[in-house]
Amino acid sequence: MRRLAAALALIAVALLAAACGKEGSPPVKGPKPEQLPAYQVATGFQLPDSPTWSAARRRGHLVVGVKEDQPYLGEKDPATGTYSGFDIEIAKMMSASLGFDPKTIEFRTIASANRETALQNGQIDYYVGTYTINDLRKKQVGFAGPYYIAGQSLLVRADEKDIDGPEDLAGKRVCSAAGSTPLQRIQRDYPKAIPVAYDTYSICVDNLISLQVDAVTTDDTILMGYAAKAPDELKVVGRPFSKEPYGIGVPRGDTALRLALDDALTAHEKNGDWKKAYDATLGLSGVPAPQPPPVDRYPAS
Amino acid sequence: MNVLLDNLSLYAEGLLGTIELTVYGSLLALVLGFVMASFRVAPVGSLRVFGTVWVTVLRNTPLTLLFFAVMLGLPRFGIVLPFELFAVLALGCYTSAFICEALRAGINTVPTGQGEAARSLGMTFVQTLGGVVLPQAFRSVIPPVGSTLIALAKNSAIAGAFSVTELLGTYKTLNELGYSIIWSFVWIAVGYLIVTLTISAIFNLLEKRWGVAR
Amino acid sequence: MTTGTALYDIPGPLARRRHRLYGVLATVVILGIVAWALYLLFDTGQFTAAKWSPFAYEGIQEMLLRGLGNTLKAFAYAAVLSLALGGVLACGRLSVHRPLRWAATVVVEFFRAMPVLVMIFFVFVALKVQPLPALVTGLTLYNGSVLAEVFRTGVNSVERGQREAAYSLGMHKTQVMTYVLVPQALRAMLPTIISQLVVALKDTSLGFLITYEEFLHAGKLIAGNLDYDLPFIPVVMIISPVYIGMCMLLSWFANWVAKRQRRSPKTEAVEVAPPEPGTLMPGAGTHP
Numbered sequence: 001m002r003r004l005a006a007a008l009a010l011i012a013v014a015l016l017a018a019a020c021g022k023e024g025s026p027p028v029k030g031p032k033p034e035q036l037p038a039y040q041v042a043t044g045f046q047l048p049d050s051p052t053w054s055a056a057r058r059r060g061h062l063v064v065g066v067k068e069d070q071p072y073l074g075e076k077d078p079a080t081g082t083y084s085g086f087d088i089e090i091a092k093m094m095s096a097s098l099g100f101d102p103k104t105i106e107f108r109t110i111a112s113a114n115r116e117t118a119l120q121n122g123q124i125d126y127y128v129g130t131y132t133i134n135d136l137r138k139k140q141v142g143f144a145g146p147y148y149i150a151g152q153s154l155l156v157r158a159d160e161k162d163i164d165g166p167e168d169l170a171g172k173r174v175c176s177a178a179g180s181t182p183l184q185r186i187q188r189d190y191p192k193a194i195p196v197a198y199d200t201y202s203i204c205v206d207n208l209i210s211l212q213v214d215a216v217t218t219d220d221t222i223l224m225g226y227a228a229k230a231p232d233e234l235k236v237v238g239r240p241f242s243k244e245p246y247g248i249g250v251p252r253g254d255t256a257l258r259l260a261l262d263d264a265l266t267a268h269e270k271n272g273d274w275k276k277a278y279d280a281t282l283g284l285s286g287v288p289a290p291q292p293p294p295v296d297r298y299p300a301s
Numbered sequence: 302m303n304v305l306l307d308n309l310s311l312y313a314e315g316l317l318g319t320i321e322l323t324v325y326g327s328l329l330a331l332v333l334g335f336v337m338a339s340f341r342v343a344p345v346g347s348l349r350v351f352g353t354v355w356v357t358v359l360r361n362t363p364l365t366l367l368f369f370a371v372m373l374g375l376p377r378f379g380i381v382l383p384f385e386l387f388a389v390l391a392l393g394c395y396t397s398a399f400i401c402e403a404l405r406a407g408i409n410t411v412p413t414g415q416g417e418a419a420r421s422l423g424m425t426f427v428q429t430l431g432g433v434v435l436p437q438a439f440r441s442v443i444p445p446v447g448s449t450l451i452a453l454a455k456n457s458a459i460a461g462a463f464s465v466t467e468l469l470g471t472y473k474t475l476n477e478l479g480y481s482i483i484w485s486f487v488w489i490a491v492g493y494l495i496v497t498l499t500i501s502a503i504f505n506l507l508e509k510r511w512g513v514a515r
Numbered sequence: 516m517t518t519g520t521a522l523y524d525i526p527g528p529l530a531r532r533r534h535r536l537y538g539v540l541a542t543v544v545i546l547g548i549v550a551w552a553l554y555l556l557f558d559t560g561q562f563t564a565a566k567w568s569p570f571a572y573e574g575i576q577e578m579l580l581r582g583l584g585n586t587l588k589a590f591a592y593a594a595v596l597s598l599a600l601g602g603v604l605a606c607g608r609l610s611v612h613r614p615l616r617w618a619a620t621v622v623v624e625f626f627r628a629m630p631v632l633v634m635i636f637f638v639f640v641a642l643k644v645q646p647l648p649a650l651v652t653g654l655t656l657y658n659g660s661v662l663a664e665v666f667r668t669g670v671n672s673v674e675r676g677q678r679e680a681a682y683s684l685g686m687h688k689t690q691v692m693t694y695v696l697v698p699q700a701l702r703a704m705l706p707t708i709i710s711q712l713v714v715a716l717k718d719t720s721l722g723f724l725i726t727y728e729e730f731l732h733a734g735k736l737i738a739g740n741l742d743y744d745l746p747f748i749p750v751v752m753i754i755s756p757v758y759i760g761m762c763m764l765l766s767w768f769a770n771w772v773a774k775r776q777r778r779s780p781k782t783e784a785v786e787v788a789p790p791e792p793g794t795l796m797p798g799a800g801t802h803p
Contacts, residue, residue, distance in 0.1 A: 026569040026743060071741065078736050079574025178473055196384075196464045197473075199726070202739035203373070209745065210376035212384075229741035344523055344534050347542040361713075361762035362755060363720035366731055370751045373738075377747060378555050408522070420524055434522060455630035462724045469633055472640065482641040490629060497628050 026079065037276040039092060039268075045099030049256035052125050053098060061104035064091045065124035065249075068109040069200065071225035072281045074129050076109065083107045086221070087246075089277035090147055090265075091128040094248065097264035116140045119251050126261070127249035130219060133296075142254060143247035144261035147274075149293045151240020152182050153220035155227060157208060158235050163215055165238035169193035172214040175204035182218045185242065201226070209233055219244055221282060228285030236287070245293065255300040262295045304475065304484040311471055316492045318467040322388055322457040323496060327450050329393025334400025341405050352401070359398035364456055367391050372463045388460035396453045403449060407442035408434065440511055447504030454496045468492045556748065566746035570753065575737060582733030583757065589647060589719045589729060593654035594712050600655055601662025608667050611688070619663070626660040631718055639725045646727035650719065658715045665707050669700030673785050703785035706773035713765045720758070730754060 047053040056062050066087055068076035074087040092102035110118045110127065118124050119141045130150070133143045154174075156163050163172065170192035176183035178197035187195055196213050198204055204216040205226050216223065220240050227234045248265075250258045268274050269292040278289040305312060340352030359367075371391040372384070411434050419433040461470035468489055475485040526534060556562065569575050607619025626634070635653030638644050644652070673696050681695040723731040731754065737743060738750040776782050 026572050026575065077574075078578055078740065079569075079572060198464060199462075200739070203735075205741070206373060206739055206745060206747070207376070210373070211379075211381045212376050226741065342522060344526065344530075345537045345541050347538050347545060351541075351545055357763070358759060361717075361759045361766065363717040363731075363758055363762075365720040365723055366751075366755060366758055369723075369731065369735070370755070373747060374751055377561075378559055416522060417524075426523075430522065455628075458630040458632040459721070459724070469630070469636065472636065476640065486633070486637045486641055489633060493630055493633060494628055 035280045036089065037273055037280065039096035039102060039273060041096045041101050042099045045097070047098065047256055047260050050254050050260065052122075052251055052254050052257050053260070055122075056098075056100065056125055061106055062095050062098065062100050062125045063106045063108060063123070064095070065110035065115065065118050065127035065129065066091065066107050067129035069202065070130065070222050071229050072284065073221055073225055075225075084281070085225070086148075086278060086281040087128045087130065089281060090248070091126075093268045093273055093277065094126065094128075094261055094264055097267065098260065115249060119249050122251070125250075126257070130221060130244075131247055131249050132244040133247040137249075138298075140252060142250040142252050142258045143296075144250060144258045145247035145265060145295060146245035146293045147248065147265055147295075148221065148246045149290075150219040150221045150244040150246060152185060152217060152242040152244070153223055153240045154237050155205070155208065155216040155223040155234055156214065156237055157211075158231075158233050160214070160235075160237070163237060166190050166193075166217075166241055169215065173212070175207055175213040175216045176218055177201060177204075180218065182242075186217055205234070221246075224282055224285035224287055228282070231286065236285070245296075259297065262297050265292075265295055304480045305488045308471075308475060308478075308480070311474060312468075312488060312492065314466060315468040315471040315489075316495070318385075318465065318470075319454070319457055319492065319496060321385070322392060322460055322465070322467060323450075323454040323500075325389045326392035326396065326453050326457065329389060330396035330400050330450075330453060331446075333393060333397035334404060337397060337401040338404035338408070341401065342408055356398045356401050359395055360402075362395070364391070364395050364459055367395055368459055368463055384460075384463060384465045388457070388463065388465045392453055392457060392460070395456070396449060399449045399452075400446060403442050403445040404438070406445070407438040410441050411437045443504060443508045443512055447500065447507075450504075451497050451500050454500060455493065458493075561748040563744070565744040566749050569737065569740075569743040569746060570749065578737070579730070579733050579753070582728060582730040585647075585727065586719050586722075586729040586731075589650050589654070589722055589727065590712075590716050592647075592651045593658065593715050593719065596651065596655040597658035597662055597711075597715060598708075600659030601666055604659060604663035605666035605670070608663060609670060609692075623660045623663050626656045627664070629657070631657045632721055632724070635721055635725060646722060646725045649725060650722040650727050653721070654715050654718055657718075658711060661711055661714075662708065665704055665711065666700065669704035669707075669785070670696050672703070673699050699782060699785050702776055702779070703782045705776060706769045709765060709769035709772060713762050713769070716762060716765060717758075730757070 066083060067074035068083070070085065070087075073085040074083060075085050076083050088107070091105060091107075095102045095105050108118075108124055110124065110129070115127055115129075115131065116137070119127060126144075127141075131137075131143075132150075133146055137143070154163060154166065154169075162168060166186070166189070169186070169190050172193055173196050174186055174193045175196040175198065176186065178199060183195055183197060186193055196204075196207070198207075201216065201218060201222060204213065207213045208216050209230070216226075220236060223236045227236050248261055250261065265274075274292050275289045283289055337352045337355055340348040341356070343349060343352075368388070368391045372387050375382075375387065415433055415437065416429055419429040424432065457467055458469040461467045472482065472485045472489060476482055560566070604619050604623055607615050608623065610616050610619070631653050634656050635649055638652045639646065639649035642649075670692075677695055677699065678691060681691040686694070719729060720731045722729045723735065726732070734750045734754045738745065738747040740746075
């Protein structure tokens with residue numbers, strides 16, 4: 001009987017708490033909306049050669065595939081459902097240049113494994129989310145850009161003095177996502193490191209802060225995002241030891257859209273939007289904006 | 302078949318991990334379970350309450366939640382230990398609640414008259430306990446303790462998701478290497494059968510030797 | 516409390532005084548441990564506003580409730596399907612046809628000997644199924660097999676006279692089963708069945724490991740958020756009482772049913788199973 005009373009009391013408390021919550025969601029440390037650059041929406045832009053663009057015109061807005069779990073790149077606020085980050089800014093710039101107000105974009109979270117399928121069957125118009133350009137993928141989708149060159153790097157605690165690069169990892173515990181390319185690279189090239197694997201990077205970072213592991217490794221962009229969220233506790237060290245050019249994925253046959261996005265990227269890099277977007281997002285991690293990489297206008301095959 | 306032969310060392314490592322977790326977890330569970338059971342039958346009120354709370358809370362907690370809390374929670378208090386140790390801690394504490402109940406039920410099956418007879422012969426408390434009550438209780442708890450430890454062996458699979466090397470976790474590596482997933486799982490299943498059947502055989506032997514016919 | 520065991524005599528005045536002393540000492544030690552744990556919690560800043568304020572917002576509360584809803588949804592599916600599968604397998608094991616009996620025995624013994632998680636991962640990874648169906652399938656296969664054994668023991672434990680009387684009235688096997696044995700067995704086994712459902716409820720949290728968005732998963736998303744200052748301990752403090760409360764409520768219900776059934780004249784021919792045998796633990800139960 002006592003147990004029942006206790007359980008009922010608990011449920012009552014839970015309901016009470018749920019009934020009188022503050023509206024909305026807790027404040028987040030992500031990019032502040034007012035600091036983000038506004039992009040000039042191109043008026044009268046036409047791209048009749050692109051079936052994707054024409055379909056979007058009829059629909060009235062773009063549908064963009066992104067990631068939801070990478071701070072300052074593509075992150076979804078768990079409570080409000082809004083997206084923010086550098087990748088999101090790139091997606092907005094592109095939207096503005098294609099003649100669509102960035103406010104109208106419909107973002108859709110697409111897991112890494114489903115990116116090609118989503119582009120091929122028209123679920124999304126283009127994809128911006130730490131999408132590394134490589135030849136294998138070019139057989140399935142088109143790539144505009146690159147708009148950023150990332151590289152595998154290391155995240156350590158702010159007071160760490162012993163680790164400056166992958167060669168210092170002997171005997172240290174290094175965490176990454178289970179089965180990911182960065183983890184395999186560490187196991188292959190630095191066999192003395194002790195690998196630790198979790199499903200998501202956020203648990204790796206949690207383990208890093210609670211001293212269970214000594215470093216987290218993956219693309220430096222992702223690591224910088226975490227470092228920016230907790231600058232007192234985390235830092236990115238060393239030079240990146242791989243090259244990951246990030247591109248905007250488009251449906252493979254739609255060369256017109258790809259070249260239009262290439263033009264748009266070049267224009268936004270020139271007029272300073274690219275740097276502003278970087279400073280307002282990834283730049284918060286303390287790493288100054290690099291030179292944007294040259295756009296690769298490869299011919300249609 | 303190829304999956305097994307090509308990756309024998311990987312499987313062996315995983316099986317060894319599962320066996321280690323099972324053995325150490327069982328030892329911790331038996332010791333803690335015994336302590337808690339003696340608390341629960343003690344003539345001291347506060348110990349009884351402590352034992353009851355321990356058992357009630359742990360029996361009603363999902364093991365995944367306990368793993369989650371131990372693996373990611375304890376390091377926050379500056380307790381930094383190898384992952385295997387955390388896993389043994391979680392498995393052992395969880396299982397101790399069930400062992401405790403099995404032991405307590407065993408003690409309760411000993412008729413009151415046995416203790417009274419022993420005391421009327423002038424035996425001390427320790428003599429009553431060691432010479433009369435526990436030997437009888439021990440016989441009747443062999444089967445339930447056996448099945449609880451089999452459950453512990455099976456539950457050790459959860460540790461694999463918290464970066465501890467054990468049998469179930471081997472599928473990830475095999476999957477990356479491009480082996481047939483179905484066959485990888487077949488051999489994982491065989492591994493678990495080996496572990497659980499061994500425990501079951503040990504306890505059957507114990508029961509044949511010491512069990513009571515009812 | 517302990518007068519029922521063979522361990523102690525009824526204490527005299529001296530023993531009572533001694534026990535009181537032990538009691539005081541034990542209380543002091545236990546309070547000391549609790550105080551130390553509380554000190555650690557405060558010392559490591561687990562009660563700061565930054566860690567707790569997120570829970571005051573509706574967005575976060577809705578997220579947790581959504582997770583809880585998903586947990587209950589998986590539990591509901593798993594419970595119904597396990598009962599159905601358990602019934603089917605029990606029929607198989609009680610069948611007079613030998614091949615059918617053998618097949619059912621093999622299935623039951625195999626799934627009882629496998630960790631639930633192995634089955635869940637097999638369905639999720641090898642058969643490439645969505646998280647919810649994978650979780651429900653794994654839970655159903657395991658709990659269904661255990662329940663099949665429960666049903667079978669229940670039917671077999673009905674007094675022999677009942678069966679013999681029914682046959683002698685000229686009923687055939689199906690009639691004996693459906694009108695005489697099963698109704699009595701079900702009543703007697705109800706407490707054990709409910710206890711087994713507690714196991715299913717607890718095991719829904721395994722869905723967390725295959726990214727099913729249940730209660731624990733929602734908690735993890737909040738706990739791992741750097742913006743909320745990693746409120747891990749607060750999340751555990753909120754989530755565990757809910758889980759423990761739900762399971763205790765079900766366990767308590769099983770106890771209540773057992774008490775009622777023991778008094779009921781309808782279960783006279785069967786011994787009412789204890790509601791909380793070893794089976795409350797996932798994977799326990801008598802092994803071959």
